[in-house]
Amino acid sequence: MMLIRSFVAPSGIEGVGVFAAETIKTGDLIWKLDTKFDRLVDASQMKEFPPHMQEFMTRYAYPLHDQPETLVLEADNGRFMNHSKNPNSDFKEIVVGYATRDIQKGEEILCDYSEFDPSHELLPSLLPLMAKKEPVLA
Secondary structure, X not given: OEOOXXXXXXOOOOOEEEXXXXXXXXXXXXXXXXXXXXXXXXXXXXXXXXXXXXXHHHHHOEEEOOEEEEEEEOOOHXXXXXXXOOOOEEOOOOOEEEEOOOEOOOOEOEEOHHHOOOOOOOOHHHHHHHHHHOOOOO
């Protein structure tokens, strides 16, 4: 669950992204897994979903850190957070995310997907874009 005000808007990285709707300070807690809010889905149920929902889940869900057979689907803007090799957030603790530097109002919030999903592979359509559009973060 996002713990800061955010909005979804077009991203130079991929489609849409999550942007700060307020200034965020270094070290601020910006996200926390909240199973009362975020949806947990048994991965075995994926085959029961229609193809378009399987695609949706493949794109937006990820394995729960200590229960890989359970997928996390964030119910808010968090699911639109884009990947960066130089993120402005830290999800190494997996169930929480912090700002690693000040994030200005209107700036895209980025994370490193491998911090909470080590098996994650970027979708093939994103690979050329990531090589060209990797953001430079000060």
